[in-house]
Amino acid sequence: MQVNQEVKLFVPGRLCIFGEHSDWAGRYADMNAEVPPGLAIVTGIDLGIHAVAWESNHFSFSSMNENGEELNFSCDMDLKTLKAQAKENHFFCYACGVAAYMSEHYQVGGVSIQVSEVTLPIKKGLSSSAAVCVLVARAFNEIYQLKMSTSGEMQAAYRGELLTSSRCGRLDQACAYGVRTILMEFVGNDISTEKLKIGQNLYWVFADLNGEKDTKKILSDLNRAYPFAQTEQDKLIHSALGRDNHEIIHIASKLFAEGDAEKLGALMTKAQCLFDEKVAPACSELTAPKLHAMLEDEVIKTYVYGGKGVGSQGDGSIQFIAKNKQCQEKLVAYLNEALGLQAFPFTLRASDRVRKAIIPLAGFGTRMYPATRFVKKELLPIVDENGVVKPVLMYLLEELDSSGIEEIILVVGPDELVFFQQIFNTPLTDERVNKLPGRVREYEELILRLGRKIKYAVQETRRGFGHAVYQAARYLEKEPVLLLLGDFVYKSNLNKSCARQTIDAYRKSGGQPTIAIKEIPIEKVVHYGTLTGTFNGDGGILMNVSDMIEKPTMEYARDFLAVKKTNGEKGYYATFGQYVLTPEVFDFLREDIELHEANWDNSEIQLTSALQKVLDIKGMTGVLVDGVSFDVGIPEAYHKTAVSYGGR
Known part of the structure; x- marks a missing residue:
């Protein structure tokens, strides 16, 4: 049913706190019974994409790039055209991929989407492309009252992104769940989620390291260890992404519920050490000198309880849990002003908060x-x-x-x-x-x-x-x-x-x-x-x-x-x-x-x-x-x- 209305949309970025790489590793559970399910703790953050959308005879999208320049796109709401645009290497290819998926599977008309504000850093490891995909799926869902669940929107976003040249992970679309912290489980192609309780406000800082890494090489090198471990290094990777990760996730879930920032920081440090010991030797891109320099910075240590890498790891981005709000503010200032990085604060808010x-x-x-x-x-x-x-x-x-x-x-x-x-x-x-x-x-x-x-x-x-x-x-x-x-x-x-x-x-x-x-x-x-x-x-x-x-x-x-x-x-x-x-x-x-x-x-x-x-x-x-x-x-x-x- 079509309804003439304008809907307001917001989709946040997402950050994987614990369990990176477990989404694709858990996929191999269908091929090797000894591979345990992937587990990850992921949070939506209060930085994201704000937009309005309305019904249209075509598909159009107006936004801005990472430099703040306005960009506009429009094409016919035609499946063949949308799929072709999704394969093109341009700013709107992800949006076209999701529009193609919605056209093929829901037989909907078009939508026009106007991005009004972007507070989410683009191409900084916070899944901005996935946020765009979820935004498009949600626009179709709300405009045409499709009654898709959150997991349905997530699936549409994932399938739409796969129509591009990108090969995204299942973690990315967790932004569909909003500004909340969730435990995700990956078994083969199946995903289940559980909302985690946050006992006290927790003050996070995320920063772009201004470094370089080859994500495709990281994924290629690590995937060689699956589905069956052939070498001692493969066995270490299986252990790190399997048994070790399960232990860390189990402890982290309890610490989030208790709101224990200090112990969470120590656990982040432990998780990074395990990754460096068992996973990093498999790929030269994971030596990450900039990441480790930040983790050892004595000034930073005065503000934080701990920190670790982000996403696929490497010299891409870093995350810290600050000791309190004042330390969070001082850390952001230090990273931005003294070290010339791009740092962003966000807060994981206590679960009993009525918003x-x-x-x-x-x-x-x-x-x-x-x-x-x-x-x-x-x-x-x-x-x-x-x-x-x-x-x-x-x-x-x-x-x-x-x-x-x-x-x-x-x-x-x-x-x-x-x-x-x-x-x-x-x-x-x-x-x-x-x-x-x-x-x-x-x-x-x-x-x-x-x-x-x-x-x-x-x-x-x-x-x-x-x-x-x-x-x-x-x-x-x-x-x-x-x-x-x-x-x-x-x-x-x-x-x-x-x-x-x-x-x-x-x-x-x-x-x-x-x-x-x-x-x-x-x-x-x-x-x-x-x-x-x-x-x-x-x-x-x-x-x-x-x-x-x-x-x-x-x-x-x-x-x-x-x-x-x-x-x-x-x-x-x-x-x-x-x-x-x-x-x-x-x-x-x-x-x-x-x-x-x-x-x-x-x-x-x-x-x-x-x-x-x-x-x-x-x-x-x-x-x-x-x-x-x-x-x-x-x-x-x-x-x-x-x-x-x-x-x-």
Whole structure:
């Protein structure tokens, strides 16, 4: 199905931290049972390629080369033409290869891709060509709603790159998994992945050594040892890329989970020594004098816990794990200014960090009719403390922005997508901006900046709140995500937002779903999802939730849902309108949807049922937010909010 829309794309570079060469070595497991699976730890980095794409009658790609010069390419969306262009040695050959693969296997039309920003160093060992390939595959996937999985996009990128003269490794397309650290296993042509937990922020530095190496010779020389070891040197290579590598990967996985930078640095040093001892003698390109000079530099040693080579090894690039953020900054400055290299910092962030948020907007707003016949309830106006009139959605977006959220997923109906894209992606004319009062003119820039954080998930049919939330799953990478209800606005009594309080509580929860709660009079439980449990002794802020009931009767609440407060009195607690959802919630939502479809059941999918299942197996945390949630979803509540929110 083709949909006229513009999609925003970002694909990061990738760095192999441990396990280089294991991808192709593991391929030989199909030929020699004594060759173990390849294992590698690979991470996406926060440097990459930003682009927009839209449906087209042809295939076009606009980008910039490593010198920042703008380059443009266009050709017919014709399989023969695309395959021929893929074999040409030009900047866009990789993109043409993937377009050819998509044309042949998915029978799609064309796309136009416009690269808006490149923060990823080109041809520096961070798989920039693979990032381009994944970008093209993802553009086709999103424009034509092909519902390809991440592994499907990775496969398309890999097969497309093989149509060029390049012979890429399976590690390269790991950038498809985004800015995350993963364990990859290679058995023959099969690949499996597992997301690794990062216990603490880890500060990495990558640098181009400005050296030379012949990657084709390195791969050719090392592949001679496979599939069967014929010489003592071959046996050493098998050991290094097999048993030794498995041991290192096993230890590294634990150290990443613990966030132990010092021991990870020592392990990097050990891995480099093993490589130098057992693999490097097989190829003269691996003597790497520049690499080893950097590893022995006494100034560098004061900033780092360890370092090692990158990719195929040799005098190409180097990576270090810095002792802390300050050391990371000093190391980058030293490498760039004193040694004349090109160094880039990036951070592997702790796994419990909440980076994304969901706001469902696809509801019709029946209770607010006929107002919602003219304007969506999320766009109803409220005057703030400064006398500025803003729609409900603007308050929610500002709440998320101030809480450090990097990506916002709006769940919209199919007839609403273009409308919201025009709001957030189309700037006002200079004439209109100049007519705005000075005190609100800055909001135009803010709206466009927020728009760059927004992605859209389309709910084709309205099948309940849980179904709406699940539409955002395609943008999530087995990570926690903040959910805000679209018919509330929030005001904190503290210096940090209500959303930030909810996120901070999640970090203390041990990975449990976390629900913001508020105390309500018992007579109001019939209007809210109501929770019960016990406060855990931190002053009555965090609750160990034991049960949750959707809109119970007063009698039921009095008998079963009362919570003992720290002062000994009973209280009743309802949902505040903010949640941190864990991957298990989406797993249960998917199961509910599949079960409904299998039984031809058209009843609504509710979020509460999935939360209840996770509560039963994993537990749940409630957080008593120090703030107020203002309802805008029913007339009486909206009137009260409109009158009281701005304090006027």
